[in-house]
Amino acid sequence: MTSMSSTNWANQVKQELAGFDPKSLGKVGVLMGGVSDEREISLLSGQGVLAALNSKGVQATSFDPGVQHMTLLAQEKYDRVFIALHGRFGEDGTIQGLLEQYQLPYTGSGVLSSALAIDKNMTKQIWISRGLPTPKHCMLTPTSNFNEVVQKIGFPLIVKPASEGSSLGLSKVENLEQLKAAYSVAAKFDREVMAEECIVGEELTCPVVGDGQNIQALPVIRIIAPKNNYDYHNKYFSDDTQYICPTGLGDALENEVQQLVIESYKALGCRGWGRADVMLNAQGKPFLLEMNTSPGMTTHSLVPMAAKHAGISYEELVLWLTKNAKLSHALVGGRV
Numbered sequence: 001m002t003s004m005s006s007t008n009w010a011n012q013v014k015q016e017l018a019g020f021d022p023k024s025l026g027k028v029g030v031l032m033g034g035v036s037d038e039r040e041i042s043l044l045s046g047q048g049v050l051a052a053l054n055s056k057g058v059q060a061t062s063f064d065p066g067v068q069h070m071t072l073l074a075q076e077k078y079d080r081v082f083i084a085l086h087g088r089f090g091e092d093g094t095i096q097g098l099l100e101q102y103q104l105p106y107t108g109s110g111v112l113s114s115a116l117a118i119d120k121n122m123t124k125q126i127w128i129s130r131g132l133p134t135p136k137h138c139m140l141t142p143t144s145n146f147n148e149v150v151q152k153i154g155f156p157l158i159v160k161p162a163s164e165g166s167s168l169g170l171s172k173v174e175n176l177e178q179l180k181a182a183y184s185v186a187a188k189f190d191r192e193v194m195a196e197e198c199i200v201g202e203e204l205t206c207p208v209v210g211d212g213q214n215i216q217a218l219p220v221i222r223i224i225a226p227k228n229n230y231d232y233h234n235k236y237f238s239d240d241t242q243y244i245c246p247t248g249l250g251d252a253l254e255n256e257v258q259q260l261v262i263e264s265y266k267a268l269g270c271r272g273w274g275r276a277d278v279m280l281n282a283q284g285k286p287f288l289l290e291m292n293t294s295p296g297m298t299t300h301s302l303v304p305m306a307a308k309h310a311g312i313s314y315e316e317l318v319l320w321l322t323k324n325a326k327l328s329h330a331l332v333g334g335r336v
């Protein structure tokens, strides 16, 4: 059984798209590739999005900020853009800021929410301030007293770059020696590194869509990675990682997780779409790990998977997200 929330969403999408002429979207730019460590995945996301738009008759072309300077974007005369970039300079508010300047509506969250969500420490500060459950954490520096960190968090713990994606630079740590080594690894990816309580239990992820008063969760997906290690390889390349939807953990738990991720999305002021990663502890209590504001859109990605379970195809999802591209601030009256 799919939850109320995702059924409502699917009905809403079907209604919005009924009789909608995809050509009315005008010329669409699909931003893909870029310069982050997640470039390769972004190219796959972008290719999927571009193919979906073209298949619906939309005039869409790709634009890769990794090879084309962003100032060239203005020459393309796009009517809107789909952001299929992941990580830095794509998911972090910087592109969103430029698009606000160009007055070019874009998919997903605005400048502030994008910048907050890419920073796992800031994200957690906001969640903590709202009383939302997220694992205990502290920031690590070269001069941190690692003994104190262990006292506060305990083993096992997770060390990760505060603003990297795709599990890059992340380690699970069981002792003090490993903690020092893990810090050095994470520090190669980011100036900001965090230690976080390791939540041992089921891994879940749940997409959230919409804006303002109309925010809904899609079906929850349970992830079972080989040896419980959902690393870069098991995320994108392994055939052994299992994705289970519905989760099999029961409606009550799924509803609880959906409610939680909706709250986590609202707390950050997200819009358009996002996907929260969640861990359940041994007692089945959910903890929020992070919010992805430009989630993967490869044909095997998790948001399209959840949408499909709600009854919405990849193409419909792309069309709906593109149709709902927005600006935070429209320049009324134009420039002087």
Ligand SMILES: Nc1ncnc2c1ncn2[C@@H]1O[C@H](COP(=O)(O)OP(=O)(O)O)[C@@H](O)[C@H]1O
Residues within 6 Å of the ligand: 135, 158, 164, 165, 166, 167, 168, 170, 196, 197, 198, 199, 200, 203, 229, 230, 277, 279, 289, 290
């Ligand atoms: N505190 C934690 N407890 C248990 N597992 C974790 C924790 N933090 C991260 N992980 C594991 O590492 C993966 C990646 O971590 P995440 O915080 O989602 O960062 P990102 O996806 O941006 O690399 C998660 O999907 C999960 O498998």
Ligand SMILES: [Mg+2]
Residues within 6 Å of the ligand: 166, 167, 277, 290
């Ligand atoms: Mg994640």
